[in-house]
Amino acid sequence: VTTARTVTIPHLGRVEGHGGITVRIAGDRIEDVNMDIHEGSRYYEALLKGKHFLEVQGIITRVCAICSANHTVAALNALENALGIEQSERIHKLRGLLLLGSMIESHSLHVFALALPDFLGHDSIISMAKDHPHEVAFALRLKQLGNRIQDAIGGRAVHPINTLVGGFGTIPTAETLRTIRSELEEALEPLMDLVDLVAGLDVPDWAAEPSIHVALRPYEDAYRLRGVAICTSRGDEFPITDYRDVVREFTVEHSHAKHAALASGESYMVGAMSRLTLWGHFLGGRAPHRLRAPVRRRGGATTSCSTTGPSWWNSSTPWSAPWSCASCSPPCPGQPARCSSIRSARGVASPPSRSRGAPCSMSTSWMRTDWWCRPTSSPPPPRTWPTPSATCASPSSACSPRTASSTIAN
Amino acid sequence: MTRSSRPVVGIFGLTGCAGDQLQILNCEDQLVEIAGEMEIAHWVMAQSENDRACDLDVGFVEGVVATERDLATLRKVRERSRFLVAIGTCAVWGGLPAMRNDMPREVLQREVYRSGGEFLDTVEARPATDFVPFDFCLPGCPMERHEFLRLVRAILAGTTPELTTKPVCHECKTRENLCPRHLLQGDVLRRHDPLRVWGPLPVPRRALRWVPGPGGRTQLRRQHRHVLGSRHRPRGDRTSHGQVLGAGLDDPRSRAGGGS
Numbered sequence: 001v002t003t004a005r006t007v008t009i010p011h012l013g014r015v016e017g018h019g020g021i022t023v024r025i026a027g028d029r030i031e032d033v034n035m036d037i038h039e040g041s042r043y044y045e046a047l048l049k050g051k052h053f054l055e056v057q058g059i060i061t062r063v064c065a066i067c068s069a070n071h072t073v074a075a076l077n078a079l080e081n082a083l084g085i086e087q088s089e090r091i092h093k094l095r096g097l098l099l100l101g102s103m104i105e106s107h108s109l110h111v112f113a114l115a116l117p118d119f120l121g122h123d124s125i126i127s128m129a130k131d132h133p134h135e136v137a138f139a140l141r142l143k144q145l146g147n148r149i150q151d152a153i154g155g156r157a158v159h160p161i162n163t164l165v166g167g168f169g170t171i172p173t174a175e176t177l178r179t180i181r182s183e184l185e186e187a188l189e190p191l192m193d194l195v196d197l198v199a200g201l202d203v204p205d206w207a208a209e210p211s212i213h214v215a216l217r218p219y220e221d222a223y224r225l226r227g228v229a230i231c232t233s234r235g236d237e238f239p240i241t242d243y244r245d246v247v248r249e250f251t252v253e254h255s256h257a258k259h260a261a262l263a264s265g266e267s268y269m270v271g272a273m274s275r276l277t278l279w280g281h282f283l284g285g286r287a288p289h290r291l292r293a294p295v296r297r298r299g300g301a302t303t304s305c306s307t308t309g310p311s312w313w314n315s316s317t318p319w320s321a322p323w324s325c326a327s328c329s330p331p332c333p334g335q336p337a338r339c340s341s342i343r344s345a346r347g348v349a350s351p352p353s354r355s356r357g358a359p360c361s362m363s364t365s366w367m368r369t370d371w372w373c374r375p376t377s378s379p380p381p382p383r384t385w386p387t388p389s390a391t392c393a394s395p396s397s398a399c400s401p402r403t404a405s406s407t408i409a410n
Numbered sequence: 411m412t413r414s415s416r417p418v419v420g421i422f423g424l425t426g427c428a429g430d431q432l433q434i435l436n437c438e439d440q441l442v443e444i445a446g447e448m449e450i451a452h453w454v455m456a457q458s459e460n461d462r463a464c465d466l467d468v469g470f471v472e473g474v475v476a477t478e479r480d481l482a483t484l485r486k487v488r489e490r491s492r493f494l495v496a497i498g499t500c501a502v503w504g505g506l507p508a509m510r511n512d513m514p515r516e517v518l519q520r521e522v523y524r525s526g527g528e529f530l531d532t533v534e535a536r537p538a539t540d541f542v543p544f545d546f547c548l549p550g551c552p553m554e555r556h557e558f559l560r561l562v563r564a565i566l567a568g569t570t571p572e573l574t575t576k577p578v579c580h581e582c583k584t585r586e587n588l589c590p591r592h593l594l595q596g597d598v599l600r601r602h603d604p605l606r607v608w609g610p611l612p613v614p615r616r617a618l619r620w621v622p623g624p625g626g627r628t629q630l631r632r633q634h635r636h637v638l639g640s641r642h643r644p645r646g647d648r649t650s651h652g653q654v655l656g657a658g659l660d661d662p663r664s665r666a667g668g669g670s
Contacts, residue, residue, distance in 0.1 A: 012454075014455065040474070040477040041425075041476065041518075041522070041523075041530055043510065045521060046518040047510050062505075065428050113435060118458070124457030124458070124459075126457070140438040141438065143435075250526070258523070
């Protein structure tokens with residue numbers, strides 16, 4: 001007997017925002033699964049029109065509270081690109097620290113407060129505190145540490161105010177940064193213990209794996225949040241300014257949120273998982289060891305992170321990227337020749353040269369900025385754009401960035 | 411009817427960035443302790459078992475009303491809650507989403523969704539306080555953690571929170587921030603800011619004194635002699651010695667009284 005029915009979950013718990021799921025079932029077959037986002041529309045794109053450029057970051061940061069620092073830095077980067085302002089080394093690093101603070105905060109919130117209770121059979125992090133007091137205490141401490149970093153750099157934990165176009169209102173003191181550093185070092189050891197807890201979780205075998213990962217190519221040969229080009233796990237590489245061609249947004253009837261797909265129509269994944277899949281070989285310090293070290297599952301069996309991670313983590317040395325170039329032997333994890341041809345076809349072989357231009361007239365006496373509007377005799381050298389070799393015949397530094405990792409793997 | 415001896419609390423988000431709910435989660439040091447003192451019956455962002463019908467002692471509402479659904483949620487929450495608290499600027503005043511209410515929704519919709527947005531449930535974004543009465547408001551984008559904690563502690567203790575006596579500028583000054591108002595003092599401010607965009611003229615610190623005020627409470631008030639202009643003169647100007655101050659000065663009030 002074929003019966004059609006619909007299962008509706010009106011509100012998803014432990015998710016930031018408002019969403020529900022509708023599942024249509026016919027007989028023993030699932031016909032359709034719709035995720036409905038019924039958050040009201042705020043029309044941020046329209047809100048920005050006609051605003052002064054100094055107001056932009058204050059508006060954009062309020063798109064989302066959890067990732068407010070990231071929205072801010074993205075808005076500032078866009079504005080500085082538009083105005084032809086190049087970031088000084090100090091500003092670049094401080095913004096990187098702000099982003100890392102935001103990542104520590106949001107990821108610890110996501111893992112421990114939003115996701116982990118499901119896996120451990122709890123209702124919320126508050127009820128989880130009874131069974132796992134130490135883990136919850138540390139998770140909250142880690143979250144607080146992320147908040148403190150954002151507080152020191154961005155002025156406050158949510159919706160930073162200290163960040164400005166071209167610099168910062170107040171540069172944090174060396175003492176503050178030293179304190180943050182020592183706190184981070186303190187938190188490292190207990191964090192390693194928590195990896196066991198998370199890596200030992202049972203991931204259902206029916207969980208779908210995304211087919212395409214998209215992440216930014218880091219601006220230097222390291223594991224970074226900011227990047228210089230959009231890379232996919234297929235080996236495509238596009239300049240960031242072409243993002244509207246790479247990603248198409250469209251509306252669906254059942255959801256207030258726009259959907260996005262690659263230009264080919266395929267869905268893709270972004271975020272930490274994709275970053276790790278594409279650029280995991282850049283991870284330094286203890287992370288590569290920890291990813292391969294055995295962990296005990298909650299049932300008692302032993303496994304390692306690499307069984308739950310992308311398949312290439314399992315491959316023996318050297319670490320090979322999923323889009324390793326086929327013409328090399330052993331496979332070269334550098335970009336295949338295809339992407340360099342794409343890049344040269346689009347004329348982005350080097351980053352667009354941004355001149356300092358005419359002195360701008362927006363100096364405001366009460367804003368302490370770092371180098372804003374200050375003419376310098378010797379402009380800092382432009383950021384090096386990683387140039388993959390076209391053939392990978394001779395391993396260059398861009399072609400085999402994994403020499404350090406391969407020696408320590410296993 | 412409450413279900414236990416602990417106060418039953420619900421935390422609700424309408425349309426917004428969830429920053430105020432995040433600020434509650436950001437009270438890392440107090441979160442577990444405070445959650446132990448109350449029973450959180452509804453908090454979609456942080457827990458999965460939510461009671462959608464029970465009566466609440468306190469309801470916290472964040473965000474603007476931007477959909478019909480939001481309005482229905484808000485009305486329901488008001489019915490359920492004994493105390494209703496608006497948290498964040500969006501709920502209190504409308505915040506950023508209400509910034510473009512001068513443009514019709516259709517125009518905004520076309521701007522963002524092009525032609526494909528006709529199915530959207532969208533109404534003019536207005537603060538939650540426009541629709542139902544609230545008992546407390548905690549503005550701020552996002553609201554301040556310590557203000558939230560103070561309110562929660564007061565409610566748990568069965569009282570109302572004491573209002574701060576610090577002026578708004580206090581914390582900014584203690585951080586030694588430069589203030590545009592103080593860069594433009596005196597004549598400069600009078601000349602450049604005749605419309606008082608930067609607020610009233612700064613009063614020299616010396617002009618303020620602790621004086622006995624109504625109800626026997628000490629107040630920080632302007633001392634009449636050094637005050638700019640006599641209209642700030644407080645009534646009953648007597649020193650602790652009983653001397654009437656300013657008796658010899660030209661007082662427009664006494665002149666008006668004498669004339670009638």
